[in-house]
Amino acid sequence: MSLLDVQGLTIRYGDETVVDGVNLFIDRGESVGLVGESGSGKSQSALAILGLLPRQAVASGSIEFDGQQILGASDSVLNALRARRIGIVFQDPMQALNPYLRIGAQLRQIPLTHKLRDKAEVDARVVEMLASVGLPDPQRQFRAYPHELSGGMRQRVMLASALIAEPDLLIADEPTTALDVTVQAQILDLLEDMRDNTALLLITHDLGIVAGHCEHTIVLDRGRLVEQGPTTSVFAAPSHAHTRALLAAAPRVDRGDVPEAVTGSTILSVGDAVVDYRDLQAVSKVSFSVKIGETVAVVGESGSGKSSLVRAMLGLVPMASGRVVYAGSTLEGPVEDRAQSQRRDLQLVFQDPVSALNPQMRVQTLVGEPLLVHEPQLSAAARAERVAAMLERVGLSRKFLRRFPHELSGGQAQRVAIARALILGPRVLVCDEAVAALDGSVRKQVLNVLRDVQADTGLSIIFISHDLAVVRSISHRVLVMYLGRLVEMADSETLFAAPKHPYTRALLDSVPVPDPVAMPKRAPLRGEVPSPVNPPSGCVFHPRCAKADARCGSKAPALRDVERTRVACHYPNA
Amino acid sequence: MLRYTLLRILGAIPTLLLVIALAFLMVHAAPGGPFDDERALPADVEANIAAAYHLDEPLPQQFLRYMSGLLQGDLGPSYRYRDYTVAELIGTAFPYSLKLGALAMALALLLGVTAGTVAALRQGTALDKVVMGFSMTGISIPVFVIAPVLVLFLAVKLQWLPAGWSGTTGMSRYLLPVITLALPQIAYIARLTRASMIDVLSRDFIRTAYAQGLGTVTVVRVHALKPAMLPVLSYMGPAIAAILTGSVVVEEIFGIPGLGQFFVRGALNRDYTLVLGIVVFYASLIVFLNLLVDILYGAIDPRVRYQ
Incomplete structure (x- = not known):
């Protein structure tokens, strides 16, 4: 049985269908890349998996996580799954972290809510987690506010929050889009190191990230799943025209024509x-x-x-x-x-x-x-x-x-x-x-x-x-x-x-x-x-x-x- | 931070000077004087009294005399309450006003924030509409209408609460005045809280908090309440001013011997020093409380830097 089994997921806002009959599976420990341009429905699908779609959205189909139906589940069922079984890293850590709260105060809520640690031990656990995502001086970061950290450090905090309850599935929604390319490389490597046996659903517009970090690739286009398969075969022999177009539009830093130098005044x-x-x-x-x-x-x-x-x-x-x-x-x-x-x-x-x-x-x-x-x-x-x-x-x-x-x-x-x-x-x-x-x-x-x-x-x-x-x-x-x-x-x-x-x-x-x-x-x-x-x-x-x-x-x-x-x-x- | 506080206090001095000068001009511009009575005094007695209180001096000189007293912490003698200095009068009256104002403010914050938060969480439902309807009514009806209506129903008809001040003791006599004074503020704070809570609840970090499995109560308590209070905190300055002016009317209606009542009497009697003293006192109080609000703002939003 798959860890995550999504069948015929359809999400509508009024007359507009943003996700249209998507099927996807993730096995334990597997890494899956979900690729698409803006408006392809990739982030909406991620929110649906956590039961976080806005009230106006109407979702149908089926999302089963470890046998538990998520669509239509009660808040208490969802709250028990969130963070504890499914962790998520959002795109922009400046927006996704609470700017009014110290980092420690935000992170300690998670083990407390899920009763993983009691009040006496929770702070030590948070500091330990901050250290493991490579934050220098974690004691100090525990007391820091998000705006006192760089973008890369904030995303490390976000990753710590997603993994602190040791979930079975980690969803990363454009986790490095707001970051510099060198920091992106660090965060992606950290993601690999940290996740261990946690399954990964990596959502991105960047084919390069999927190529480097996912075993399985799924391509979405305007809400529809157009292609899926092992990453090597999707990249080597894309079967759908949209995948080919995406690949053709992705510039490569390692090969391709370079404009010739201009001479003149x-x-x-x-x-x-x-x-x-x-x-x-x-x-x-x-x-x-x-x-x-x-x-x-x-x-x-x-x-x-x-x-x-x-x-x-x-x-x-x-x-x-x-x-x-x-x-x-x-x-x-x-x-x-x-x-x-x-x-x-x-x-x-x-x-x-x-x-x-x-x-x-x-x-x-x-x-x-x-x-x-x-x-x-x-x-x-x-x-x-x-x-x-x-x-x-x-x-x-x-x-x-x-x-x-x-x-x-x-x-x-x-x-x-x-x-x-x-x-x-x-x-x-x-x-x-x-x-x-x-x-x-x-x-x-x-x-x-x-x-x-x-x-x-x-x-x-x-x-x-x-x-x-x-x-x-x-x-x-x-x-x-x-x-x-x-x-x-x-x-x-x-x-x-x-x-x-x-x-x-x-x-x-x-x-x-x-x-x-x-x-x-x-x-x-x-x-x-x-x-x-x-x-x-x-x-x-x-x-x-x-x-x-x-x-x-x-x-x-x-x-x-x-x-x-x-x-x-x-x-x-x- | 200390530097900022000092600079703010220094910065308030011109404001206070302007307020005092305007108040001074206005009380003196009003026709009549502190010692006019229905029965006119003999001219020489009037001149003697005027000389004793320096009222025969030119206005600028009187102003300078008043200011030099003020700088020494002397608000002068009351012209009408003989044997009392203005400072003594403020000292006896202010505790009533303080109690009234503080209770009204506390009630307004408690009910306003609660109602606004509940309305925001139930946005668009019947409950939301009821809360917003009530608060629109509360904002629209002036204090001098609310007070008699409350008295009529709660005191006269139902006899639950005392209607006036005299002849009663204990906290129950504060209830009607406090409710009267707080009602418009409850309404306004509820609307402010609702709007800002809706805004905060739509932010990404709230989605993160939900994604961490936190329940609604925890999300609001831990993550949303602090930022949602920022607009309410900004409103505290004007709210304090509104409560102070409102208390003038409310004290008069309910017969509370507070500062507001002295202020009205002082103005009617041309008791120049009393009116000016209360103006100076209230203006300083408002400046101080606004400074407190600004400092609290920084405590809530860590990104605010004082320079």
Whole structure:
């Protein structure tokens, strides 16, 4: 008998069916990956297994856990199963942990509720659990509030809460989506180590994670189960068109074409940029340049200073020192002091289009608004024509003109944001994690739009991203930043074939590859990014570097050219 | 934290000064004076009295004289209650008002939070609608209507509770005034609690708590109550002010010898120092209680940093 046996699970919200006749089984100790894009019903299925669907949802079919029917079960039956038999890790640990309660106070409720420990012993059990998920100084974390921990540490706490009652099944719903790639690798490894004989249902949009961590794979598409089987065979010979499409849309960091380096004249250069915030330096003397028609990627973990760098360049945050030269003239001061022509030539697209677009404006107004400012002489008819043409350019028909942002999907909204940025014909487009929130297939479309516009107009793109697989597919050159410093810069071909900085290598190794056979040799990065308030001495990367020696701890390496790479490391070829 | 508290207290000084100046101007702007009577005094006697109380001086000078006394902690003598200083009057009256206000506040919090939480947990049901209906009524009806109606039914018709103050002893005489004063606050706090509880209950960390097998009571008690109380806590400042002003009316209606009654009498009698003294006292009290609310806010939400 399976541990979990789901038969014909159907979930409806009013007339809308979000899960449609899904069957799945999990045996004791087995690991199953549930893959799908947003709206595929994967999270809804997980909530149904715990009996946590919102009141409006109507579920039918059957969910049997160890012989116990879950659909329609009473609260007391469900409460006895939750945490004790089925543990869950949610996506965003900042939201999923109670920000008003100390971590110890949250976790101790679980053993107490399930009567696994009495009051005298429960705190010791929680501390023991915090230690086992790799939290340094667990006594102190017991007294800490969630906001005092980093994202990775919070997710460790979440994992501790899911496993503290030693469940038979662990559900992990996008457990690493909110985390940096290096931390993701640590959490996934921890998940493997910790779960022992606990069965795992791993829900994710990332085929790479499933390939690396699940024996069995299930693919959902718009609420329907379209494919399932052993992970190796699903990846080697996908039988359903949707699985093939998912695989095709998943960029790979380890293989595939890399755009060739661009030759030509420089349009924008940044020299020795420094950005200071109150008590920390976010960017320390970073220089780079962008050529006409070139895509330059800026990568690094959160806190690396990549967004601060481009924001200072655009004049959105003050630059403490350094210079920005655009097309022969110096850009100075905050953006509102810059000339109109300079402002129109540099445009920006943000990560979350829903909050970047004014919800009270229609697409027509949103995309046409920059024209009102920069080309006020344009007649309404001419402006409407330009807007329609621009929308078509990004692959949206005229029927979108009258829509409001909430009537758009994530991909459509991001295309509107791109159209708004491109309508003035800028020479440089800055994309700040512009495709990070999009599903694989939609991301592919948006990247194609950018490539097409670049091919037609010679647009230069600065592409900020934490996703190296996407970076590989679109950028000509890559800057790697760590704690505000530029640690490596090379054209994509060189960088992906022969990374020189140990940090770049670790980043590349941390990216999950959607191929269960070709899993790369793993050298996961230790620890987390140190605080920029008090950066380490010498090479700022040395505390996390496997190759560091005494010299690295005392002397900061200068940027230098090694072969075709500019790198800041004492031992670039080690 | 200490620094923050000190800065807040310093920051309240201009507010207090402004309140005192406005109150000073307003009591003096009102026609008549403290020693006017139905029977006019001889002109020379009136002049003597005015000179004795410095009422013949120009207004700015009187103000400075009052302020310098205030800085030495002296609220001055009452003009009408001869032989009493204002401080003594406040000292005898305030305990009644404090008891009335504190009991009303406690009752409002207890019933308001309970009703609001129950309504939130039963959102959309008949129970929810009944609670919200009652609270809408409670907010809409003014204190001076509630008081006579309560007196009519609970005291006169049913004779459960004493109708007035005089001739009664013990806690029972506080009941009607406290209920009268608390009713609008119960209603408002219930609505606030319901809205914020519904918001908190929809947050992800509540789903996590349910996913850990915690029952509804534990989820509310351990996880939801603290954050749901934040808007209620913010309302405590205005609520305290509302209870203080409400107590002026309620004390008058029920004949309670509290500060509110002295305030009304003082204003009617042009007892300048008494009115000003009560204004200064109440204003300081409100500033202090608001500061307390802000500090408590930080205790509930650990992400709040005082700078």
